[in-house]
Amino acid sequence: MARKKIIAGNWKMNMTPSQAVALVNELKPLVATEEADVVFCVPAIDIIPAMEAAKGSNIVIGAENMYFEEKGAYTGEIAPEMLTDAGVKYVIIGHSERREYFGESDEDVNKKVLKAFEHGITPIICCGETLAQREQGVTMDFVRMQIKIAFQNVTADQAKTAVIAYEPIWAIGTGKTATTEQAQEVCAGIRACIAEIYDEATAEAIRIQYGGSVNPATAPELFAQPDIDGGLVGGASLKADFGKIVNWK
Ligand code: 13P
Numbered sequence: 001m002a003r004k005k006i007i008a009g010n011w012k013m014n015m016t017p018s019q020a021v022a023l024v025n026e027l028k029p030l031v032a033t034e035e036a037d038v039v040f041c042v043p044a045i046d047i048i049p050a051m052e053a054a055k056g057s058n059i060v061i062g063a064e065n066m067y068f069e070e071k072g073a074y075t076g077e078i079a080p081e082m083l084t085d086a087g088v089k090y091v092i093i094g095h096s097e098r099r100e101y102f103g104e105s106d107e108d109v110n111k112k113v114l115k116a117f118e119h120g121i122t123p124i125i126c127c128g129e130t131l132a133q134r135e136q137g138v139t140m141d142f143v144r145m146q147i148k149i150a151f152q153n154v155t156a157d158q159a160k161t162a163v164i165a166y167e168p169i170w171a172i173g174t175g176k177t178a179t180t181e182q183a184q185e186v187c188a189g190i191r192a193c194i195a196e197i198y199d200e201a202t203a204e205a206i207r208i209q210y211g212g213s214v215n216p217a218t219a220p221e222l223f224a225q226p227d228i229d230g231g232l233v234g235g236a237s238l239k240a241d242f243g244k245i246v247n248w249k
Contacts, residue, residue, distance in 0.1 A: 008237075013043060014238055021049050028059065030247075032057065037230075044065075064091075064092050066115070066116060067080075067112070080118070124165050165209040166183065183228060
């Protein structure tokens, strides 16, 4: 069965609650499509107003992060149940910015992935190499390690529903999109890694996005690749361009 594309925006640390409502209202008619799942991952404080504004549309609201404990003395963190109670279905886990600026390790990512599944939230699990790693020729080794740790103790049935976002760090926010060949090569390698950990059926089911300076010009070729099932979009998800990316065909 063909995998349905999933195109997600990652708003990062942008948009106040009132700006979030305005942006959802602006983009609603532009991102209407039956062909792809459309997710807006927004700052925690924007989740509820964005969800209200998205009612009646195909937009699904997701979160950008979540903690791996149930609740308690973790000042500033967001519990899984806070997300499910608000109706959140997707959460980005292990974005490179969280790894770099907030010290998230592969082990943290794994704990968050397990916790998300426990609560019925689909994790969008991020991986990707630095420019130095690409130049050293260790891209696939590094990404495979990230994937293998992220999926520790995740069952095949859970893994089938997961989303992986391959985001080369050097392509994020730089305007440098990976070439279609580079993106397809790593996404195929990730799928092969999932087949090794689980089996072919799991590898065929899992959805793998590309992220890093995706724009309306690069999206069509990227999304036409056999192992690229959509995109995780930063900057371009904050403007009308996102409508063009979602309707890439
Ligand atoms: P840009 O699309 O702004 O490069 O961001 C990519 C990204 O990090 C999405 O998670």
